[in-house]
Amino acid sequence: MAKQKTSTPLRIGIVGAGIGQAHIRGYKQVPEVEIAAICDLNEERARHVAHDNELAQAQIFADHRAMLDQVELDAVSVCVPNVAHRPIAVDCLNAGKHVLCEKPLAINAREAQKIADAASKNKLKCMVAQVNRFRADSIFLKQCIQNGDLGNIYYAHTGWLRKRGIPGYGGWFTTKELSGGGPLIDIGVHLLDIAWWLCGCPQPVSVMGVTYAEFGPRGKGVGGWGTSTPEGTFNVEDLAVGLIRFANGLTINLEVSWAINNERERQWCQLFGNEGGCEWGENTVLNHEVNNIPTISKPDLPKRDPWQGEMQHFANAILNNTTPDPDATQGVTMMKMLDAIYKSAETKREVVIK
Ligand SMILES: NC(=O)c1ccc[n+]([C@@H]2O[C@H](COP(=O)([O-])OP(=O)(O)OC[C@H]3O[C@@H](n4cnc5c(N)ncnc54)[C@H](O)[C@@H]3O)[C@@H](O)[C@H]2O)c1
Numbered sequence: 001m002a003k004q005k006t007s008t009p010l011r012i013g014i015v016g017a018g019i020g021q022a023h024i025r026g027y028k029q030v031p032e033v034e035i036a037a038i039c040d041l042n043e044e045r046a047r048h049v050a051h052d053n054e055l056a057q058a059q060i061f062a063d064h065r066a067m068l069d070q071v072e073l074d075a076v077s078v079c080v081p082n083v084a085h086r087p088i089a090v091d092c093l094n095a096g097k098h099v100l101c102e103k104p105l106a107i108n109a110r111e112a113q114k115i116a117d118a119a120s121k122n123k124l125k126c127m128v129a130q131v132n133r134f135r136a137d138s139i140f141l142k143q144c145i146q147n148g149d150l151g152n153i154y155y156a157h158t159g160w161l162r163k164r165g166i167p168g169y170g171g172w173f174t175t176k177e178l179s180g181g182g183p184l185i186d187i188g189v190h191l192l193d194i195a196w197w198l199c200g201c202p203q204p205v206s207v208m209g210v211t212y213a214e215f216g217p218r219g220k221g222v223g224g225w226g227t228s229t230p231e232g233t234f235n236v237e238d239l240a241v242g243l244i245r246f247a248n249g250l251t252i253n254l255e256v257s258w259a260i261n262n263e264r265e266r267q268w269c270q271l272f273g274n275e276g277g278c279e280w281g282e283n284t285v286l287n288h289e290v291n292n293i294p295t296i297s298k299p300d301l302p303k304r305d306p307w308q309g310e311m312q313h314f315a316n317a318i319l320n321n322t323t324p325d326p327d328a329t330q331g332v333t334m335m336k337m338l339d340a341i342y343k344s345a346e347t348k349r350e351v352v353i354k
Helices: 020-027 043-052 064-070 082-094 109-122 136-146 183-198 306-320 328-347
Strands: 010-015 033-039 059-061 075-078 098-102 126-129 153-161 204-212 239-246 251-257 266-273 276-280 285-290 293-297
Touching (some): 010 020, 010 306, 020 033, 020 306, 033 043, 033 064, 043 059, 082 098, 098 306, 109 328, 126 306, 136 183, 136 276, 153 183, 183 251, 183 266, 239 328
Parallel strands (some): 033 059
Antiparallel strands (some): 153 266
16 A cells, blocks of 8 residues: 655656657646656557657556566556556556546446545545646636536536547457447547536436447548558447436536538537536637626636646645545546446436436
8 A cells, every 4th residue: 555645756657658648748747746657568659758758767668567566656647548447557556556547437337446446445546537627718617617607507518529530440449348439438528527527526317328330330430540440340339429317407418429420520518507608618608697688708718738737636636635636436427427328328218327
């Protein structure tokens, strides 16, 4: 079990050198940390990333267990394909390291719970990397909501419709056993999380969901990234829709696609309260009443790097012994909502979340 660490720098290991590079960018802006190791199955990739980021001091590994054995670390960023989150995060927690795990926390709620249990057993921090919570628009709107500007929020409409954005065929993203699902678990988790968090993370109670696979199985709709083998596996959805009811009366309507015949790609989150509404995203606005007159207010937002904000928050949680936002418990609840959308789509029935 790790001891509470209050001295700096915190020594960080990165496992997975894809989006792990964005974690490095964030950590490099946090004075209280240093990157001590980079690990990737593709050791060459890890070496290149260390070189490109001027991290000559970082030790390079191909196996996270060797990294845990050989380097003194305080915390690890887990940035590997979804199926590997649980085994690697649990190994790190059992080795006494705090964990920042990429979204989604795991491929399903059962696996996510094992990570949460390991964090709690070892009394360590486990944060889920929901980077959108650290954007300037998110922070602004959260403050407005906490000030009561929207009153009681009873409905949210959120989603991300990519027009042609399947991340290749035959890679881990389109293989259910490796990813846990398609756009819902990949990008839907970002938009559902932002709506849920802005609304105060109420308890979900039931879910209706539908999924479709209209592009992938025909070899259509591929985007410009990810591995691509035309005959590769595609056994996930390319469109998912969910309607989630919460214990406090809130309903969230979520739509997410990797490919759809829409005019353009669109990402949005709209919240509707009895005193005001708001829109998150490139066109952040508050829709409220000033002197009883419906008014649209557009804030002047500061520039922020959300990756820096995320890594600073993680470091602060370790150093100040506070609960990270989101912690693994929230990560498990998120996975229960995603699991329920898939289950409802499969059974064509409403699914109750216990
Ligand atoms: N927060 C975000 O905006 C965001 C963006 C992209 C991806 N992600 C998440 O990050 C994770 C990784 O996605 P990605 O796009 O970087 O994938 P990727 O396939 O581009 O990169 C993953 C890297 O992990 C390495 N890897 C795989 N298994 C490993 C293991 N057992 N040990 C060490 N290294 C291993 C691979 O060699 C590869 O270099 C996923 O969970 C994904 O959902 C988050």
